Amino acid sequence: MVRKVGQGMSNFLKVALFSLFIIGIYTLYSVKIIPPITPEAPPKEEASTEPVTVEELIALGEQVYNGKGACALCHSPVAGRAPLLENAAVIAEDRIKDKNYKGKAASAEEYLYESLAEPSAYVVPGFGLAGTSDTVSPMPAVQASAIGLSETEIKAVVAYLQHLSGVEVTVKPEGDGAAGGVKNK
Ligand code: HEC
Numbered sequence: 001m002v003r004k005v006g007q008g009m010s011n012f013l014k015v016a017l018f019s020l021f022i023i024g025i026y027t028l029y030s031v032k033i034i035p036p037i038t039p040e041a042p043p044k045e046e047a048s049t050e051p052v053t054v055e056e057l058i059a060l061g062e063q064v065y066n067g068k069g070a071c072a073l074c075h076s077p078v079a080g081r082a083p084l085l086e087n088a089a090v091i092a093e094d095r096i097k098d099k100n101y102k103g104k105a106a107s108a109e110e111y112l113y114e115s116l117a118e119p120s121a122y123v124v125p126g127f128g129l130a131g132t133s134d135t136v137s138p139m140p141a142v143q144a145s146a147i148g149l150s151e152t153e154i155k156a157v158v159a160y161l162q163h164l165s166g167v168e169v170t171v172k173p174e175g176d177g178a179a180g181g182v183k184n185k
Contacts, residue, residue, distance in 0.1 A: 061160025089165035116142045
């Protein structure tokens, strides 16, 4: 009896050791042969938000206009602190011909871009900073101030304003549109 049990134990040990040996071989094999799995880098946030089509550009513009851009804070019938913009892309044609216009824009798109990046290039009569007789705009430059819009966001807002006015959207989602041109002049 005792002997049988002893034999059973040694058989068990043999099997156990054999199993460990096999497991060991496979472990070595897998560590050596199978390349370690490196986790894939998470996709860049920008890739999904970077507008590709004009529709996406307009959508981004609307989002920025009502959110990060804080445009509606001033440009709303309730606030009354700034001119309404629902016709801004059409009025732009007249603005650049105005004798008080000091900017460099040659098109409505460029005027809109400039209005955001350099608000004092033209001050809508009656809306200038108090005491400056409409030579200084109370509007902050959107790229520099706390608003801090990126180039893409500014272009998107310009596209949205053109869309809002019902004119053709001339801003291109990628590359140097006329809007980008103003800045590089
Ligand atoms: C602090 C208030 C304020 C904020 C915020 C503001 N604006 Fe203005 N904006 C004004 C005022 C006041 C004027 C009129 C004076 C002038 O011509 O600069 C103006 C003028 C403009 C004009 C020219 C309008 C025209 O008829 O020529 C455009 C375009 C414009 N803003 C767009 C924007 C956009 C887009 C945003 C958001 C990214 C924005 N503004 C944020 C106050 C503001």
